[in-house]
Amino acid sequence: MTSTFSPFRTVPRLEVQRAGIITKLDDTEAARYAARLQDWLAAKGIRTVLNAIDEDLDILIVLGGDGTLLHIAEKAALQAIPVVGINLGSLGFLTEFTEMETEKALERILSGPVTIENRLMLQARLISDGRTNGHRYALNDVVINKNAQDRLLNLATRADHDSITTYKADGLIFSSPTGSTAYNLSAGGPLVHPGLAAILVTPICPFMLGSRPIILPADRIITTGFAKGSNTEMAQIIIDGQPAWDLRKDDLLEVKAAAYPLQLITSSRRDYFSVLRTKLHWGYQENTSKD
Numbered sequence: 001m002t003s004t005f006s007p008f009r010t011v012p013r014l015e016v017q018r019a020g021i022i023t024k025l026d027d028t029e030a031a032r033y034a035a036r037l038q039d040w041l042a043a044k045g046i047r048t049v050l051n052a053i054d055e056d057l058d059i060l061i062v063l064g065g066d067g068t069l070l071h072i073a074e075k076a077a078l079q080a081i082p083v084v085g086i087n088l089g090s091l092g093f094l095t096e097f098t099e100m101e102t103e104k105a106l107e108r109i110l111s112g113p114v115t116i117e118n119r120l121m122l123q124a125r126l127i128s129d130g131r132t133n134g135h136r137y138a139l140n141d142v143v144i145n146k147n148a149q150d151r152l153l154n155l156a157t158r159a160d161h162d163s164i165t166t167y168k169a170d171g172l173i174f175s176s177p178t179g180s181t182a183y184n185l186s187a188g189g190p191l192v193h194p195g196l197a198a199i200l201v202t203p204i205c206p207f208m209l210g211s212r213p214i215i216l217p218a219d220r221i222i223t224t225g226f227a228k229g230s231n232t233e234m235a236q237i238i239i240d241g242q243p244a245w246d247l248r249k250d251d252l253l254e255v256k257a258a259a260y261p262l263q264l265i266t267s268s269r270r271d272y273f274s275v276l277r278t279k280l281h282w283g284y285q286e287n288t289s290k291d
Contacts, residue, residue: 006118006261008195013113014082018047020057022072024064030088033099034063040103044110055079059109059265061086066094070240073139077121077262084109084265093181094139096267096275105267115268118261119178119194120218126237126245127252136239139262140179142255143238144224144247145171145204152207153235156227159220164201166227167211171204171235174222174255178262181279189213193272199257218257225252 019041023030038048053060053075060076060083062069069085069092076083085095086102097105108114122138136142146153155167175184177192180200185191189202190213197218203211216222226232226249237245237253247253277283 008118010116010118011113012116014058014109016046016058016110018049018056018058020049020053020060020081022051022053022060022062022064022068024068024088027064027088030063033088037061037063037102041106046110053079053081055081057081059084061106062095063088064095065089066092067241069094070139073121073240073262074137077137077139077258077260080260080263082114082116082263082265093275093279094178094264096270101267109265115266117194117264117266119264120176120197120261121258122174122176122199122255123258124174124237124239124244124253124255126247127254128248129250133245136244137258138179138240139176140182140240141173141175141184142253143171143173143183143204144253145236145238146232147234147236150232150235153232154227154230155224157201157222157224159216159222164214164222165211167203167206167224168208169203169206169211172224173200173202173204175200175202181276184213187213190215191276197257199255221254221256223252223254225250 021034023034034050041048060081062083062085065087086097087095088099122142123135124142125132125135152168155172157164157167173184173187177194177196177198180192184200184202187202187204189200192198199216199218202213235247236243237247
């Protein structure tokens with residue numbers, strides 16, 4: 001079968017005439033920095049818009065953290081706008097450039113080829129009574145969570161026409177490789193390199209020891225819903241940290257790889273494993289020496 005997924009990494013030249021700047025909501029420091037960046041770009045003949053996304057943009061510059069980038073990932077992917085993340089705090093998994101690196105990074109983007117990683121997005125829809133309200137897209141994950149007072153969820157889950165299992169757990173995470181370092185990791189799921197075309201299925205606090213995370217090919221369509229005889233009336237579906245739908249009896253959640261990836265501009269001087277080492281403290285040894 002021929003793959004329909006984009007190459008993971010490309011090195012194009014960008015012709016930037018109009019840039020969008022996205023700031024973290026209610027962050028005065030980000031707003032002040034955005035104003036300075038607008039002046040810097042204007043001096044180079046580049047027009048800018050603030051906190052708006054339209055198809056005429058050549059690049060999106062995100063000022064904030066990974067959460068700010070997740071907030072705009074769906075629109076950026078659907079409109080095929082390359083995104084560069086500037087983390088105004090510490091190094092992020094997605095917003096990997098620091099404030100001190102901004103101007104040099106943008107100079108390289110404007111003057112030469114850039115490294116773009118095509119990050120797989122997930123596409124989800126809720127099917128209820130044979131109808132759907134449309135698709136939602138996730139860069140990190142699609143999560144089913146039980147309400148605090150509810151019993152364990154019994155989620156009958158399939159990949160295409162094949163039954164995987166009925167998960168008895170507090171919830172279920174469908175994650176992209178990019179999202180493997182997010183909720184999936186906290187729930188005991190594996191780290192997966194973002195260059196792989198795959199979908200991760202990870203139960204949250206499973207009741208059975210045999211319920212383990214599984215990595216599926218990205219060309220599979222995954223569906224889940226309450227198993228027959230389940231006493232649970234409702235669970236919440238969360239897309240990249242934002243509530244999306246309520247899952248009820250006889251509803252079906254469908255998750256698959258989206259046709260459009262997020263075009264994430266990354267540093268040619270910092271590889272994926274160096275980010276992991278920094279964020280996860282690999283190789284870190286606490287200094288226990290005494291004075």
